Amino acid sequence: MLVMRDTWYLMIRALRESVRQPALEIGNVFIPMFFFAVTVGAIGNVAGKAFGVTNYTAFQLPVAVLQAVAGASGTAGLATVGDIERGYFDKLMLTPAPRISLVLGRLAADGVRVMALTILIVVVGMLFGSGMKTGPLGVVVLVAMGGIFGLAYSGLGMALALKTGSAQAAQLGFLIFFPLVFLSPAFAPKEVFSPWLEFLATINPVTYIVQGMRDLVLSGWDVNSLAAAFGAIAGLGLFTMTLVLLALRGRTS
Amino acid sequence: MQAIFAEALTKHFTDEIRAVDGIDLAIDEGTIFGFLGANGSGKTTTVRMLTTLLRPTSGRAEVLGLDVMRSPGQVRRRIGVALQEVGLDDIQTGRELLLLQSRLYSVPAGDLTSRVEHLLEVVDLADAADRRVKTYSGGMKRRLDLAAALVHRPKIVFLDEPTTGLDPISRDAIWRYVGELNKSEGVTFFLTTQYLEEADRLADDVAIMDAGKIVSQGTPAELKASIATDVVTLRIEGGDDELQRALTAARRMEGIEEARIIDDAVIVYVRDGSAAIGKLVLLLDEESLRAREVTLKQPTLDDVFLQKTGHHLDADGAVARTEPSAPSGTKRRGG
Numbered sequence: 081m082l083v084m085r086d087t088w089y090l091m092i093r094a095l096r097e098s099v100r101q102p103a104l105e106i107g108n109v110f111i112p113m114f115f116f117a118v119t120v121g122a123i124g125n126v127a128g129k130a131f132g133v134t135n136y137t138a139f140q141l142p143v144a145v146l147q148a149v150a151g152a153s154g155t156a157g158l159a160t161v162g163d164i165e166r167g168y169f170d171k172l173m174l175t176p177a178p179r180i181s182l183v184l185g186r187l188a189a190d191g192v193r194v195m196a197l198t199i200l201i202v203v204v205g206m207l208f209g210s211g212m213k214t215g216p217l218g219v220v221v222l223v224a225m226g227g228i229f230g231l232a233y234s235g236l237g238m239a240l241a242l243k244t245g246s247a248q249a250a251q252l253g254f255l256i257f258f259p260l261v262f263l264s265p266a267f268a269p270k271e272v273f274s275p276w277l278e279f280l281a282t283i284n285p286v287t288y289i290v291q292g293m294r295d296l297v298l299s300g301w302d303v304n305s306l307a308a309a310f311g312a313i314a315g316l317g318l319f320t321m322t323l324v325l326l327a328l329r330g331r332t333s
Numbered sequence: 334m335q336a337i338f339a340e341a342l343t344k345h346f347t348d349e350i351r352a353v354d355g356i357d358l359a360i361d362e363g364t365i366f367g368f369l370g371a372n373g374s375g376k377t378t379t380v381r382m383l384t385t386l387l388r389p390t391s392g393r394a395e396v397l398g399l400d401v402m403r404s405p406g407q408v409r410r411r412i413g414v415a416l417q418e419v420g421l422d423d424i425q426t427g428r429e430l431l432l433l434q435s436r437l438y439s440v441p442a443g444d445l446t447s448r449v450e451h452l453l454e455v456v457d458l459a460d461a462a463d464r465r466v467k468t469y470s471g472g473m474k475r476r477l478d479l480a481a482a483l484v485h486r487p488k489i490v491f492l493d494e495p496t497t498g499l500d501p502i503s504r505d506a507i508w509r510y511v512g513e514l515n516k517s518e519g520v521t522f523f524l525t526t527q528y529l530e531e532a533d534r535l536a537d538d539v540a541i542m543d544a545g546k547i548v549s550q551g552t553p554a555e556l557k558a559s560i561a562t563d564v565v566t567l568r569i570e571g572g573d574d575e576l577q578r579a580l581t582a583a584r585r586m587e588g589i590e591e592a593r594i595i596d597d598a599v600i601v602y603v604r605d606g607s608a609a610i611g612k613l614v615l616l617l618d619e620e621s622l623r624a625r626e627v628t629l630k631q632p633t634l635d636d637v638f639l640q641k642t643g644h645h646l647d648a649d650g651a652v653a654r655t656e657p658s659a660p661s662g663t664k665r666r667g668g
Contacts, residue, residue, distance in 0.1 A: 167420030
């Protein structure tokens, strides 16, 4: 209960920072939108002939959400480095707030940022004809999936920030993200991949997240696909939270 | 009950870096404890262990009877801390920062606003409460940091060099708050400082820390009395040669406890200072040396610090090395 309460207070504080520093959010909005427009514009017309995808706008919409996650994923870690450098993180560590709340507050704020960006991406996508096979409830699930994935993935930058106190290290999550996206069926269906790439895509958790989101937009409700997507997010979250807890413990030794 | 107790408290970062080397503390409730030492002497590491920010390598420590390693959460509920580096969030306003701090300390909702308003008044920040912290001056940040340490009415407050870098007016304001809180609410203060004047003015008890160890402890009066000498300062016309010759001459005098060069003066510790001054001037005259200033004073904490650690404490917390003292009954630590 205390964890939830203090996470809430610290999430509000982190979101207030975003509102007061809107310039920092410009890149997070611009990059996914830019790549979304450019990719659809460049490949959309040939996607049907090349790999049988007729609605490439809908096909790309989840990728834009993932790019929003990548952009926002460094925020929690970077902001935590700022707190560490200013001595404010110690101030928070000295309160009776559960220490996990100190990191969950910022990670939850990243999740909220991704959810806001996902809503924006969905609106833009629908304006350009992506449609949403699963209707309004599908939008809710897609936004929730984006937010939870954002929270889980930001844990990587947060762990690096806590371990190193370095802004450069905190942004490493952003760099790692791109190979993960390119080794998934982000730009073309897995079926057209060469065998080695298909194998890597199969063991890549991002593949299942992309596919789960894509089914919501393009195909309709698919329980197995959703379960695989949420399972991949949960696994990733478990991994990053373990790193976060170890890094947090290391700060007092 | 003792507010703070430590036994053989130790923190080694590596085999070579022994930041705190087996210190013992016993601090009574309701007192102001001054922890005096130069930069790097181990003061801040001690505070970080006592406030649960750092795990000791060995030894034990209790705050209000609670073991800092076994019950860190309960310890944190009972203490307020303002660290050496002012820990504030520049993006928030002063009021927002205190409200968040109060909520994290579970200050009851009904008490929240009035408590924050009261503290803003106490630290004289009511007019700036809705400005972002990044617009505050250094003194205002220190005062806000102190207010943040007090939101939950802690029984013990740790202040790590609370006045370092402040102008005299802000420094005086902090001293006033500390004194008032101690008297009116019985709050125990653990105050680390590199300002001897601060320890002398505020502290009921003082410990001098040097190279990770406590080298002396007692009330300021007891520590000064432990020297049991007067202090004569001789400023000599001429350069380093004349200063060295004056030191040699002073050491020839009978009844001298100790003599050393500090900065541009020869400092002589002697039992009967008023009687010694004349003899010292005669000795200088025999050496054809001329004193441009001779002063006699009772020992200060600065003199105690010098005696116990073997070095002089600068205003910025650095240590100034001194010439070796004359052989005497007082033992000194090297460097």
